[in-house]
Amino acid sequence: MKHKMSILFYVKSSKAAKNGLLPIYQRITINGTRIELSISRFVEKSKWNTAAGKMKGNSEETRLINSHLDILRNKAYETEKWMINNNQEINAQTFKNKLLGIEEKTRKLIVIFEDHNKKMNELVGREFSINTFKKYETTLSHTKEFLKNCYSINDISIKQVDIAFINDFDYYLRNSKNCNNNSTIKYIRNFGKIIKQCYFNGWIDKDPFLNYKGKVREVERVYLDQEEIETLLNKEFKIKRLDLVRDMFLFSCFTGLAYIDVFNLTKSHIIIGIDGEKWISTHRQKTESASKIPILPVTQSIIEKYEKHPQCLNENRLLPILSNQKMNAYLKELADICEIPKELTFHIARHTFATTVTLTNGVPIESVSKMLGHKNLRTTQHYAKVLDKKVSEDMMVLRAKFEYKYNKIDKSLKYSHKI
Known part of the structure; x- marks a missing residue:
């Protein structure tokens, strides 16, 4: 944004006229880049003061040329002042265009x-x-x-x-x-x-x-554990809107679909998979990635519960889901009633599917990634990092193997530790 400008007048010997007179040039340097302009004036070499950048003496010719040099210098400074006052970018090219009256299209x-x-x-x-x-x-x-x-x-x-x-x-x-x-x-x-x-x-x-060095920091992903899922599953709600919100949230917990993808579902998204069972086949709106998810028993129960709902029939929807804003507002109320100490949002259901429902139960991360519609496996690996319980269970299996193996070793056997 800042700039540095200097102005110099000099004669160019290499372009001397046939009569021996030298042309005078104006050099304007902006941030190290030079602009060289002929001022259409000529002078004898002996009459030019190189150090002062002007003509020597007090003759009428000297007075006229030096006055012209002052006018050109002032014009350059006035151009600089105007560009500063009008928040114009000042570099060699923009300054030259403005000084010479050359119009340049400024893209804002x-x-x-x-x-x-x-x-x-x-x-x-x-x-x-x-x-x-x-x-x-x-x-x-x-x-x-x-x-x-x-x-x-x-x-x-x-x-x-x-x-x-x-x-x-x-x-x-x-x-x-x-x-x-x-x-x-x-x-x-x-x-x-x-x-x-x-x-x-x-x-x-x-x-x-x-x-630019800005970097997104990894944040801890909130999700429901098995006990909290069961609390939601078993809770009876007399208020219909809370019952519906619970069902929509659980649907996402057992499919991994984001709010907008649940909202867009129709009956045509239900297909028969390669295993002969019902699947959901859709594309994530966010990434346009294909997402195919086998329908689990809880998911099927929710679909059947609402298949005759007026909104589903009139609007060709698979489920009568509310707006995302209302869903998140009612989920906070739901968490309080069920005594779940987490700030529930609809997106937490997707995290829950990735962790508690799938990875924790041994579903390979590649399969989870495909169902979530992730384009990159590294995105799914963020969920795997939080599964301390799964790590503990895997290590218990390993611990049992080692105990079985080393219990057979003669206890009298001694190890020497040498470096």
Whole structure:
């Protein structure tokens, strides 16, 4: 964002005219890059003061040329002042264009961001989910506030977005917006997508994100254990909305489907699998990955319970699920009634499927990953890290094997430990 400028007038001997006069040039150096301009004036070599960068003497010719040099110098400084006052990026090319009156199309960050979001909105439901669109809208809002609060401007040239700008935005999100680390990184990544598009379009010379070091921290995933699942299964609710919310949550616990994927289910998603049993076959809206899940007894019971529900019949839905906002609000009420000391959200059901329902019961991680619709096995491995119980059970088997093996060894046998 900062710049350094110097101005020098000199004569160029290599371009001497036939009459021996030397042309005078103006050299403007900005951040080490030179701009050289002929001023269309000529002078005798003996009359030029190289150290002072002007003509010697007091003649009328000297007065006129030196006055012209002062006018050109002042014009350069006025151009610099105007660009600073108008938040223009100052480099050799932009300065030269402004000085000479050459119009350059300035691409503005907010204009580009708004155009991106407009196109994304038009593709909601086909290429993007409404939640993804809302995240980019929030990022745009934060970007506008950042420019206004920190730079007192409404927009900025994309060429002025550098690593210092990105780091300042990162700090603003953490400090002024009170975003935690992972939320900050996600907003910065959304912002980064806009900048990378500008780079790939050739609108900027380099990607300023190459030196950005932000990193998402792994967070502990909350899930229900077997006892808590059974509490939900066995609890009787007289209030219909809580009964329905419990059923929808358990459906996700035994299928691993996210809220939006449960919401989108229809009867056509039920197929007969290779084992002759009923399966759910769908695509995750978030990643568009195929997801095929065998229907477990609990899952089947819930499907049958609601197959005649008016909402299912009228709207061609497999289940009458409420809005995600209502589901999460009622789940907190559900947790209090069932005395589950965890802040329940619908997404916890997906974590529960990955841990308590599948991995803990010996389902291979590759199979779990496929059912969850993960594109990368490393995503599923995050769930495996929290299964201390499973590690304990596996080690108990190993411990038993070692005890059986070494009990056969003669107890009189002695080991020597040498390094």
